Amino acid sequence: MSTTMSLALLLATHSALAQVPEVAATPDEAARLRAGVSLATGVFLAGATPELDLTARAGVQLTRRWALVGEAGLTWGLPKETGTFLAYGHLGVLAEATFADRYFIAAGPLVAFGLWSAPTGTASASAAAGLFPGVDLRLGAGFGSRDDSGRRHQFTVGLDAKLMIAGAAVSASSATAPATIGPGLGTSLILFLGYEAK
Amino acid sequence: MSRSPRGLEPLPPDKPSRLLLGALALALASACQDSGTHTTRSSFLLTTQDGTRVAVTVWVPDHPAGQTIPSVLRLTRYWRELAVSPVLPALQPYDDVGPGRPFVDQGYAWVSVDARGTGASFGSSRGPWTREEIADYGEVIDWVIKQPWSNGRVGAIGVSYEGTAALKLTMLHHPALKAVVPQYFFYDPATSVVRPGGVLCKDFLQGWSDAVAGLDRNDYYSLCRLDEGSVTQCTQLRSLVLGVSPVDGASGQSLLTAAVAEHATNVNVYEAGRASTYADDPFATVPTDDVGPISVAPALATSQAPMMTWVGWMDSSTVRGALQAYDALPNVPQQLIIGSWSHGGFYDADPSRADDAPPEPTSADQQAMALAFLDAHLKTDTTLGRSIRYSTLGETGFRETTVWPPQGGHETTLAFDQGGALIDGALTPSAGTDTYAVDFTTTSGVLSRWRTPNGAPDVAYGDRQGADARELVYTGAALTSDLRLVGTPRVELALSSTHGDGAVYVYLEDVHPDGRVAYLTEGVRRLMYPTDSTRRADARPVTPGAKLKLSISLEPLSAIIRTGHRLRVAIAGHDQDNFERLPSEGEPVLSIYRGPDESTLTLPVGS
Numbered sequence: 001m002s003t004t005m006s007l008a009l010l011l012a013t014h015s016a017l018a019q020v021p022e023v024a025a026t027p028d029e030a031a032r033l034r035a036g037v038s039l040a041t042g043v044f045l046a047g048a049t050p051e052l053d054l055t056a057r058a059g060v061q062l063t064r065r066w067a068l069v070g071e072a073g074l075t076w077g078l079p080k081e082t083g084t085f086l087a088y089g090h091l092g093v094l095a096e097a098t099f100a101d102r103y104f105i106a107a108g109p110l111v112a113f114g115l116w117s118a119p120t121g122t123a124s125a126s127a128a129a130g131l132f133p134g135v136d137l138r139l140g141a142g143f144g145s146r147d148d149s150g151r152r153h154q155f156t157v158g159l160d161a162k163l164m165i166a167g168a169a170v171s172a173s174s175a176t177a178p179a180t181i182g183p184g185l186g187t188s189l190i191l192f193l194g195y196e197a198k
Numbered sequence: 199m200s201r202s203p204r205g206l207e208p209l210p211p212d213k214p215s216r217l218l219l220g221a222l223a224l225a226l227a228s229a230c231q232d233s234g235t236h237t238t239r240s241s242f243l244l245t246t247q248d249g250t251r252v253a254v255t256v257w258v259p260d261h262p263a264g265q266t267i268p269s270v271l272r273l274t275r276y277w278r279e280l281a282v283s284p285v286l287p288a289l290q291p292y293d294d295v296g297p298g299r300p301f302v303d304q305g306y307a308w309v310s311v312d313a314r315g316t317g318a319s320f321g322s323s324r325g326p327w328t329r330e331e332i333a334d335y336g337e338v339i340d341w342v343i344k345q346p347w348s349n350g351r352v353g354a355i356g357v358s359y360e361g362t363a364a365l366k367l368t369m370l371h372h373p374a375l376k377a378v379v380p381q382y383f384f385y386d387p388a389t390s391v392v393r394p395g396g397v398l399c400k401d402f403l404q405g406w407s408d409a410v411a412g413l414d415r416n417d418y419y420s421l422c423r424l425d426e427g428s429v430t431q432c433t434q435l436r437s438l439v440l441g442v443s444p445v446d447g448a449s450g451q452s453l454l455t456a457a458v459a460e461h462a463t464n465v466n467v468y469e470a471g472r473a474s475t476y477a478d479d480p481f482a483t484v485p486t487d488d489v490g491p492i493s494v495a496p497a498l499a500t501s502q503a504p505m506m507t508w509v510g511w512m513d514s515s516t517v518r519g520a521l522q523a524y525d526a527l528p529n530v531p532q533q534l535i536i537g538s539w540s541h542g543g544f545y546d547a548d549p550s551r552a553d554d555a556p557p558e559p560t561s562a563d564q565q566a567m568a569l570a571f572l573d574a575h576l577k578t579d580t581t582l583g584r585s586i587r588y589s590t591l592g593e594t595g596f597r598e599t600t601v602w603p604p605q606g607g608h609e610t611t612l613a614f615d616q617g618g619a620l621i622d623g624a625l626t627p628s629a630g631t632d633t634y635a636v637d638f639t640t641t642s643g644v645l646s647r648w649r650t651p652n653g654a655p656d657v658a659y660g661d662r663q664g665a666d667a668r669e670l671v672y673t674g675a676a677l678t679s680d681l682r683l684v685g686t687p688r689v690e691l692a693l694s695s696t697h698g699d700g701a702v703y704v705y706l707e708d709v710h711p712d713g714r715v716a717y718l719t720e721g722v723r724r725l726m727y728p729t730d731s732t733r734r735a736d737a738r739p740v741t742p743g744a745k746l747k748l749s750i751s752l753e754p755l756s757a758i759i760r761t762g763h764r765l766r767v768a769i770a771g772h773d774q775d776n777f778e779r780l781p782s783e784g785e786p787v788l789s790i791y792r793g794p795d796e797s798t799l800t801l802p803v804g805s
Contacts, residue, residue, distance in 0.1 A: 083430030087289075115285050117434035125430040127437035129285040170419065170436045172429045179419035179436055 038194025047118020088114025128166030377575035385519030395722035407468035510539030603685035629793030636771030685802025
């Protein structure tokens with residue numbers, strides 16, 4: 001059994017246990033446009049920088065379960081010292097699966113553009129600027145109802161993880177060593193709240 | 199020799215909105231950042247006669263078809279153009295024309311050149327401003343005036359290294375070179391910044407040497423660290439500033455890599471300076487007649503190119519050099535401007551004003567004045583005459599003269615007397631000696647005139663009461679009227695030392711009625727040089743215990759000392775944050791002689 005299917009079953013079980021209003025079961029509707037927005041907070045792991053994120057998404061709900069969603073967002077950090085900086089915009093295309101009209105999981109490629117820069121120790125730091133290809137993984141649940149057309153109107157909550165690769169990250173490992181330039185990985189972990197019409 | 203690519207500061211943590219705007223408008227960012235005249239940029243390698251390929255970037259402003267325009271050169275060893283991450287323009291305003299912006303907006307083509315052995319240029323640097331480097335610039339002028347947009351008239355401008363290069367460029371007598379604006383330049387770098395008074399200015403030289411070595415390796419991170427940026431700041435900046443810009447074309451990056459590899463044989467500036475003990479020693483392999491503009495003074499003196507030169511009272515020994523150039527080049531039209539500034543004119547350095555007081559005029563206004571000078575000579579046939587405009591420490595505004603020191607002044611002499619007194623020279627001081635055990639913790643600080651050329655920080659000596667407590671001081675009576683000093687104070691110092699080598703540092707200070715002590719100027723002298731000349735032939739052996747007579751010219755100044763204040767001479771044997779330790783070991787004791795015909799201070803009193 002695939003991991004995705006296992007996760008789907010787990011989510012479905014949780015759904016059955018949850019004491020929330022049931023959404024009337026309807027057959028899969030025709031494909032329709034969908035849209036949403038989310039606000040998030042979390043941490044960027046290079047330097048453990050607190051961050052905020054605002055993301056809008058739009059796409060096509062292909063079936064009751066499957067959707068293809070494009071998203072565009074801005075993430076900015078709340079740095080604590082001079083030289084620490086975090087800000088990037090990101091664009092992604094995600095395939096999303098919804099289970100029991102409530103739980104969803106999405107994954108897909110992204111490209112980010114911006115700068116991260118932070119200490120990684122008492123005398124070490126890393127920074128990268130430019131375009132960062134990567135992947136985005138979202139996992140969450142929606143709470144709301146379906147309208148007559150079958151569209152779900154939901155407030156959402158969940159987790160989002162972005163892994164971004166910098167081709168020329170700058171790393172300094174001590175106060176005296178020269179900086180090295182090479183591939184670097186930036187990871188963003190955030191908790192989001194949002195709204196989706198899908 | 200200020201070096202940092204300007205306009206780039208670590209991003210403060212409170213500017214995330216910059217990216218918000220920038221990311222949203224990314225496609226528009228590059229267009230929005232440039233509010234000035236649109237330019238056409240090109241960058242290429244110019245192969246000079248000896249086969250060295252020199253990197254040149256040219257920005258030509260839009261101009262009416264059929265019209266030709268003048269050009270201004272920037273001759274640099276600090277990277278002619280930065281290569282930056284595309285993120286940078288989204289984060290903060292960034293204009294690739296850089297310091298050339300005011301010029302292109304005024305209709306000049308801006309031509310920025312990497313000196314051979316630096317930046318994206320090939321070759322190796324034997325030292326600063328060598329003949330071959332200057333010859334390269336002549337070939338750049340040849341190229342410029344052949345361009346269809348050129349009207350055949352060229353100027354050159356620059357601060358520090360670049361200003362010195364602009365001055366030395368006039369030795370070529372290139373007919374297209376119509377004017378130069380050397381700013382905060384070194385007419386005689388050997389004595390004005392490498393070894394003032396024959397003492398190695400080690401902190402400046404080591405810092406500058408390390409910095410240019412980093413630049414020549416295309417290593418912006420190291421440069422940032424040398425500028426005392428934190429590891430975090432410098433990693434950030436390095437991620438945004440990729441280094442020197444390669445020339446255009448698909449092979450630009452590989453050409454840059456090859457060029458940087460050739461820089462590996464560049465001279466180590468610090469080692470070369472350390473090894474050249476005497477002012478007439480070669481600088482590594484560069485012979486005496488090729489070090490600094492002073493070494494080619496005869497060629498400079500017959501130049502037809504008018505000059506507007508800028509220097510600051512508190513900028514190392516550049517004023518002394520600029521005044522030397524003014525006198526040594528009597529037939530060259532020169533507009534010399536001396537302000538109360540640190541190196542580069544970015545900071546006011548008048549000790550009578552607050553440390554954060556803005557320069558007068560501002561840097562922008564200084565640049566506007568330079569531009570007006572170039573306009574006069576490159577857009578018209580005007581030739582301005584010779585003049586010196588100078589500010590005065592302790593008051594606002596500028597005065598003007600055509601000779602230095604200004605006419606109408608006179609000299610007055612004060613004598614060192616017992617009890618640390620400084621008395622009228624007409625009186626007879628008591629004979630004797632004052633002993634001073636050299637305190638090697640003495641310093642004039644890290645914001646001194648000797649540090650400012652390296653990155654152009656402010657100059658601020660603060661209250662020198664603490665320093666004076668570790669020095670030997672002679673203080674005059676309270677002034678009964680304002681005293682204007684304009685020129686070069688001179689100290690005749692009779693002394694002996696317990697050691698065969700050493701140095702003296704003579705500070706002229708203004709003691710306020712409330713006890714605060716303000717720095718005015720100073721003179722540095724290695725004991726082996728009886729006069730201001732630090733050439734090999736003028737050195738004399740120092741015999742421990744034997745009496746020496748040193749005639750020490752302090753750095754020139756214009757200052758007003760107010761009624762009720764007192765003048766003070768403070769003598770030290772070391773300046774630990776700025777100069778080499780002399781002698782390198784041992785604890786010398788100096789004996790200062792006072793009495794008739796012994797130690798005196800001669801002041802240039804202005805009208």
